[in-house]
Amino acid sequence: MSSVRKIASSLGVSVATVSRALNNHPDVSAETRQRVLEAAQTAGYLPQVGKRQLTTIGLAYPTSPVRPDYGTFESMLLAGIVRGANERRFDVTIINLEQDRDPLESYTQFFHRKGVRGVVLRSLEATPRLAIDIAEERFPCILVADRCDDPRVNFVDSDSRGASRQAVDHLIQLGHTRIGLAIHNVLDSDHQDREAGYEEALREAGIPRDPQMTVRAPASPEGGAMMLNRLLEHENPPTAIYFTNPLSTVGALHRCLQLGIRVPKDLSIVGFDDGDVRLRTFPNFTAVCQDAHALGMEAARWLTRSLASDQPAIFRELRQTRFAVHESTGLRPVTAVRLVGPYEVKREI
Amino acid sequence: MSSVRKIASSLGVSVATVSRALNNHPDVSAETRQRVLEAAQTAGYLPQVGKRQLTTIGLAYPTSPVRPDYGTFESMLLAGIVRGANERRFDVTIINLEQDRDPLESYTQFFHRKGVRGVVLRSLEATPRLAIDIAEERFPCILVADRCDDPRVNFVDSDSRGASRQAVDHLIQLGHTRIGLAIHNVLDSDHQDREAGYEEALREAGIPRDPQMTVRAPASPEGGAMMLNRLLEHENPPTAIYFTNPLSTVGALHRCLQLGIRVPKDLSIVGFDDGDVRLRTFPNFTAVCQDAHALGMEAARWLTRSLASDQPAIFRELRQTRFAVHESTGLRPVTAVRLVGPYEVKREI
DNA sequence: GAGAATACCGTAACTGTACCGGCACGCCAA
DNA sequence: TTGGCGTGCCGGTACAGTTACGGTATTCTC
Structure with missing residues (x-):
């Protein structure tokens, strides 16, 4: 419909000037450029x-x-x-x-x-x-x-709400009642979904939500390790945790190996996966899976x-999203693991 | 230099025909298209x-x-x-x-x-x-x-030859004399480098190369696990292995955890890394590192x-490439680990 | 204050593509 | 046989946008 020549004649300038203005060439005054850009905008110009x-x-x-x-x-x-x-x-x-x-x-x-x-x-x-x-x-x-x-x-x-709810349900079915949520510190819509799914499953099962069982950190291995620490240092620690991000899941599993916490015997972990990270960790982790390719x-x-x-x-x-069960979730342990020092683990009744 | 009009006049056809031929339009005969393409090629046509x-x-x-x-x-x-x-x-x-x-x-x-x-x-x-x-x-x-x-x-x-040699040298310094090489089954130039570095370090140290200490598999976690199995099933197994690919390294470490092989106490592993995979495994592995971004x-x-x-x-x-020491390499163990069954590990003198 | 330099802009020439029409040929029915 | 119709192929032309070159006005320098 509209062309540089049309715009040029409507503004009383030359086509060269219009072209220059549209392409950020230096040889055009700021005032003329402004006029050209406005005209192009209103005319719906498409080169x-x-x-x-x-x-x-x-x-x-x-x-x-x-x-x-x-x-x-x-x-x-x-x-x-x-x-x-x-x-x-x-x-x-x-x-x-x-x-x-x-x-x-x-x-x-x-x-x-x-x-x-x-x-x-x-x-x-x-x-x-x-x-x-x-x-x-x-x-x-x-x-x-x-x-x-x-x-x-x-x-x-x-939409990871449904699968998140399914994941927490799965933990509840395994006997867990104290379930931690380790979530990204910036709550975009994705993470809101995951938190909503977590909350729904708890409510459905009649388990009151304890705000101290929710921790937040950046999506990184370090963040995951930190969140694990914080949850297990609690005087009444969780027996299962849902990590809503692949990297924090990896970090948490790593920390468990360091501390000698056996997953899933001592602690059940549900993670989140974008690709096939869950198949490359030890143990392979049960996860809510998102298909980025699709x-x-x-x-x-x-x-x-x-x-x-x-x-x-x-x-x-x-x-x-899809919920996939792997090896990191199991029955609720009779003794919960608690972290009492930076490298000291205590198994309580 | 050359334009569709020049080509057209030199061939005695119209510019439209040249344009059509250059853009795979159907409305041009195969013979004419061929002539146009050849002329464009010889004239060094650049649209x-x-x-x-x-x-x-x-x-x-x-x-x-x-x-x-x-x-x-x-x-x-x-x-x-x-x-x-x-x-x-x-x-x-x-x-x-x-x-x-x-x-x-x-x-x-x-x-x-x-x-x-x-x-x-x-x-x-x-x-x-x-x-x-x-x-x-x-x-x-x-x-x-x-x-x-x-x-x-x-x-x-x-070029990963230098760093590969450095890596194997590092193992030799730690007292290892029986060192496995787990390498990609397709030998592109990269993997040739890595093999050359391995060989050089052995030769320099006066250690004869045992062909049975080299295994090959596709670059995948499964391949890594398979190569680990094959090396440790040997009657005289290695005490250290160099995996020349990130994914096989991950797979091998995973298999070690499954088998209860303590890295680096029982077995030292040097891997290869493109990014920061080495910082997300347990233990973080010593690696030859390639900077893909650079x-x-x-x-x-x-x-x-x-x-x-x-x-x-x-x-x-x-x-x-750069050689980075992390936690997966240590002193040569007094007793080498040997795999005697699919899930049975034996520690020999 | 005169000359030089610079900022800004117009004319024209040039790039490639698409629309439209024409020519030649083949097919089909009257 | 012949006229009509469709199709393959191509040329002319209009039109898209960009840039080289040159001109004018303004500003800077000595």
Whole structure:
């Protein structure tokens, strides 16, 4: 519809000036650039190279991409996105939202300058705000591995409430009544789910929730070890713990081995897994499992289908996580383990 | 230099036909397409949209990208590549070489159709052949995490011979004389390095190499456990083992815990690490460490610098891996552990 | 105060792609 | 046989956006 020439004539400037303004070239005054950007925004300008239809989608990260913290999660997610996009012969480019973006330009302009027709937004921590901003500009976007209340925001997320409840139920069935919750210190929607599932299972079983049985720490092996320490130092320690993150689960299991705590004989542990971390620990841990690959694939599939068919529907999917029993959960021990010193373990009646 | 119009006039066809032939459109005869592709090849045709200089590089995978097998290695590599490319404001797109490539078109045409000016080639297993093909077309390309004898091929790889030798030396210093080698069953250059380092250290110390102390299996936790079994079933078992892959190291440590073999008291283990796997096992294992992030960053840095400066130099870098001592290596035990049944361990004099 | 340097912008030339129409050929029915 | 119709293939042209070059006005320097 709109082109650089249309915008140029409507503003009384030349096409070269419009092009320069849209591409952050230095040879244009700030005032003119502002006028051009506004005109482009209101006209709903979409650049097109030649007349080619672009077949690239972006994977946008608010910060530096692929944080090692997340273990294999990012890998699996990316693999899923690439596979989903390839089904319709789309390519995927990685976009860093903090890099190379002019604060003046809109997201739409930024993404078009990058040559992508839509983005999968990988939201880290507290930034679904971004998704709303992009949705407001009506640029095709889908949030992955997070969710958002705004009705204009598309997302694919996993819902771990059901499986979390199932996990805690499983512990209760094994006779446990004092069950700890070791959760991320930043409560995003995922972790809210897990806490809700934990709470539901307790309530259903008529077990009152003890706030001292909930501890919080960053998602890391060190955080996991720390949370284990804190729970077992309690005068009335738990006999089972639900760790809501893969890395803290690994850290906790490691700490148990260090302390000589036998899992599951002395202590039952349910963890969380994104990939196959649970199959690489000792013992293999019972876990709530999230399929990151499927998450990414679904997101890319919907986005590319939506771009190809050109009908802007709303898409919001919550995929249920799965509960898988392995070797780290067992019957409630008759004697609970308690930590009395940094390296001293006491088995009580 | 050359454009669709130049090619069109030199062949006596229209620009539309050239464009169609270059983009795999159906409305062109096979014979004409062939002629156009050949002319484009000899003329060294490089498409350019508008007059824009493309600032995208590709990360090309011969097969499906990001294999979960490799743990966090792919994640770290990708993160490094993206960061290296961003330094010069380049973007990265993921390209699957098996997808959407017409067998008739050259790699150059394929990559240009994808809109990238250069590629980082992630070679998996036995495919440095690809790097040679691409180098022959003079398309900017760098092989990462592998190497190639052909003098036209650029690469960034890590050299683990020195650190492997250091690792085995370390074991010898601790009094070990019977040292096993558990290595990948496919001997790419990386694993050749590791074997060479092992051999060198033994020779230097005057210890004859026993072929029965070398076992081979796929790089997986199961492979690691299997290799451990095979070595410890030997009538004269080793007191220390070098596992040349992160996943097999994890599998072996897991198997030791299962069998009740105390590491390092009964058996010393040196492993290999790409990221921080060694810090998430029990015990944390002594390892030869490869910095995948740095590998990717160096590759992308060189490629983007080379594209920006437009001088096609040759680049071949071997980064030394690092040897890090952790908790899985100790003094040679007086009694070696031997496996006499699937779950029976015997400690001999 | 005159010359030089710089900031900003317009004209025009250039890139590649898609739409539309035309030509040649083959097939089918009257 | 002949006219009509569909299809494969291709050319002309309009149009997308970008950049080289040059011009004008303003500012800086001596």
